[in-house]
Amino acid sequence: MSLAESSNPTEPAPKTSPVRLLFRLVLVVAILIAAYQMLGPYWTRVSSWNLSDNDDAMRVLQVRDWLAGQAWFDVSQHRFTEHPVSNIHWSRIADLPLALTTLITSLMFGQSMGEKAAAFLTPMWLGLVYVIAAVKASVALGGKKAFVPAIFLITCAPAVLPYFLPGRVDHHGLQLIFLAAALWGLVAGGARMAVLSGIAIALGIGVGLEALPLQIVLIGWVALRWALRGAAVQDETRWFAASLGLGLAFCFVGTVPEAKWAAPVNDAIGRGHAVLGLVGGLLLALATLFPTARLGPRSGISSRLVLLAVIGGIVLSGVRYFPEVIVPPYDQIDPLLKRLWLNNVTEAAPMMKAKLSAILALTLFPVLAGIASIIALLWAKDKERDLWILAALTIFVSVALAVFWQGRAAGLATTVSGIMAAALIGKLMEQVNFKTALIAALIVNPIIPGFVGSKVAEYFEPKISKFSTGGGSGCFTERAFSGLKAQSPGLVVAPIDMGSRILLTTQHRVLAVPYHRNNKGNLASYRLFLAKPEVARTMAKDLGASYLAICTKSAEVAILSREAPKGLMAELRDGRVPAWLTPIEKPKGSNVQAFRVNLD
Known part of the structure; x- marks a missing residue:
């Protein structure tokens, strides 16, 4: 029998049995459920901007600003205090994958949700x-x-x-x-x-x-x-x-x-x-x-x-x-910052x-x-x-x-x-x-x-419980910073590891960010929190600070309080707020305590 004789183009294709179709459907549904169970918690975190690392937050910011019109060669974060000196040591090459995905997801879901979908x-x-x-x-x-x-x-x-x-x-x-x-x-x-x-x-x-x-x-x-x-x-x-x-x-x-x-x-x-x-x-x-x-x-x-x-x-x-x-x-980093900040970055x-x-x-x-x-x-x-x-x-x-x-x-x-x-x-x-x-x-x-x-x-190691640098989820999410976000734009003085999160979730400028080129701003922030409250007041005025913020469950609070037991950070940790600071109401579940600076 020839090939032509054995092939009948008009012959109907064999039907798939209902049992096999049901099995395939069940398999697809099982895969989708497993994917949801595995990836669902990650989407919950990303959609609230509860990102794992400061650098993830900063990458989103870099891409956001670039797609909004910032020049290709300008990798400065314009809401650092030291801009334009404050360009960070990153490359636009690393922005390309996230930017490409963001362009696609923003067309599908809009700018805000598209950003989060791209990060996911x-x-x-x-x-x-x-x-x-x-x-x-x-x-x-x-x-x-x-x-x-x-x-x-x-x-x-x-x-x-x-x-x-x-x-x-x-x-x-x-x-x-x-x-x-x-x-x-x-x-x-x-x-x-x-x-x-x-x-x-x-x-x-x-x-x-x-x-x-x-x-x-x-x-x-x-x-x-x-x-x-x-x-x-x-x-x-x-x-x-x-x-x-x-x-x-x-x-x-x-x-x-x-x-x-x-x-x-x-x-x-x-x-x-x-x-x-x-x-x-x-x-x-x-x-x-x-x-x-x-x-x-x-x-x-x-x-x-x-x-x-x-x-x-x-x-x-x-x-x-x-x-x-x-x-x-890291040779350019001030010795104080090396000891109190960099040496604690895992x-x-x-x-x-x-x-x-x-x-x-x-x-x-x-x-x-x-x-x-x-x-x-x-x-x-x-x-x-x-x-x-x-x-x-x-x-x-x-x-x-x-x-x-x-x-x-x-x-x-x-x-x-x-x-x-x-x-x-x-x-x-x-x-x-x-x-x-x-x-x-x-x-x-x-x-x-x-x-x-x-x-x-x-099993043989001592059990030590302490907050990680940056704090828990109450210091990371969009909701955690919503009280600060509701305030009019200004300069926020906060510990170093809060900087990227503040920039991502609010419209404010910051003094300190976790990047070694920001030596001047980081040092100024730490010195303010280490100073006695009245000295810190003068420093805040000289810096033009509008707000102060701390994460009450951050290792930086413990580190700076231990370094200066009578400093501003230790006072704030213990609930003793000086008269020149007014607490801003924080939302439920937030560990971010922000203060309005009153210098009039």
């Missing part, structure tokens, strides 16, 4: 992009059998998942995406993927410098691999180096106004990062054009190492002309200062993944060995950054670890057997070892 949706679709890039990287290194382990290891990591929950519109999730994309490009190989990797690293640096030490490791690995492998990787190296250098230049020119090109910046992409990155990238790309392979294996390696040393020397010598690139970004502190349970929960998985990478390195051969060297290097460097520098680097460590651990499990399934792969998966994963270790450690 943006982290989730960015999370999908992150999972795709990370899974692609795992499969590129570990083969097709790494797909399922990658889905589990990448989506269930406690150190990464919070960055993609509804409302988390800060830039850290975007940095993890660029890191995953950079690793994908490096392990996949080929000129096109090398371009992806170079651009991803450039964009990551353009967004923020928190991952710069790890990105330098990736760049150094590419350069050293070329010196040792030569012709086998010269095309990949050339395209990577050129795209990285040009990408950094474009990020700088495209996000920094021309008037600030000469400014020495050490907390965001600046002249030094752009120039040194461009020079280093182009020199490395040009070096790959030299025919060192004709000199023989040993002479070729020696020649490439010499070229690499020369390029490194040129780039490092540039520090003499751009010394700001090696200056710690994500900016090294994890070595955290409790053992927290350290184990967030770093045990990367440590195990690093050990597994070393084992895989001994097992692998040739070019694949280079990739496991990259895995071990990036994992251990990122763990060191989290433990000894800033705790937020735990997300970087977990990203690399998830990609590499899934690849290793895939390799074991393919080349050894399923049982061995399963044992490895049970040992090297982000849930079991860290959870068990942290719970055991937590």
Whole structure:
């Protein structure tokens, strides 16, 4: 029988049975109910502007002002006291995902609800992009059998998942995406993927410098691999180096106004990062054009190492002309603010200062993944060995950054670890057997070892109950600030961690915000609350303050009261309100106590 005879276009399609249709309907309804149960509480929080972090609130503000007409190159928050000096160290690149979503949701729901819908949706679709890039990287290194382990290891990591929950519109999730994309490009190989990797690293640096030490490791690995492998990787190296250098230049020119090109910046992409990155990238790309392979294996390696040393020397010598690139970004903060504010910001502190349970929960998985990478390195051969060297290097460097520098680097460590651990499990399934792969998966994963270790450690730790910096939900929500919002616009003097929330939920200006460039305003706020009430009155008058506000359940109240037992903050905490302040009625459930300043 021919194909034509067996196919009857007029024959009706087979009917789906009612039982099967009912099953599908029940499945869809169950999925919708599960999604509602899981995401409903997050929508409740976002719709009341009860965001997880100050930076999430500030990101919404940045996008709101930009879409309302503020210039692309103007990242100042105009309601800081020090404007126009008060531009924060953020990049417009990180505003793009939220802005794009806001434009769409505002057309659907209006400006106010559209903003909230965008803050709810943006982290989730960015999370999908992150999972795709990370899974692609795992499969590129570990083969097709790494797909399922990658889905589990990448989506269930406690150190990464919070960055993609509804409302988390800060830039850290975007940095993890660029890191995953950079690793994908490096392990996949080929000129096109090398371009992806170079651009991803450039964009990551353009967004923020928190991952710069790890990105330098990736760049150094590419350069050293070329010196040792030569012709086998010269095309990949050339395209990577050129795209990285040009990408950094474009990020700088495209996000920094021309008037600030000469400014020495050490907390965001600046002249030094752009120039040194461009020079280093182009020199490395040009070096790959030299025919060192004709000199023989040993002479070729020696020649490439010499070229690499020369390029490194040129780039490092540039520090003499751009010394700001090696200056710690928080050096400009006043010592008082470092002691009372910055040292109490959890994500900016090294994890070595955290409790053992927290350290184990967030770093045990990367440590195990690093050990597994070393084992895989001994097992692998040739070019694949280079990739496991990259895995071990990036994992251990990122763990060191989290433990000894800033705790937020735990997300970087977990990203690399998830990609590499899934690849290793895939390799074991393919080349050894399923049982061995399963044992490895049970040992090297982000849930079991860290959870068990942290719970055991937590059992022996003293139980300490205290408010977190910023306070509870009564200090965060739109309703909590409604009493202050009802007042005529003016300058609000409040503790540092209230600044972003006041700007988001009211029309007032603020003196203090949780950003290190606002050194003058933050210091003025703390000094006012530390001063005795009558001295504080004079300071409030000199500042032109209209209102004072505190969150009664904020750690800052306790910290400032402990620092100055007879200061204004201690008096307000204990309910002793000086005559020059009039309490503003606060709504039910609010822990925000605001005061009108009476200086007439």
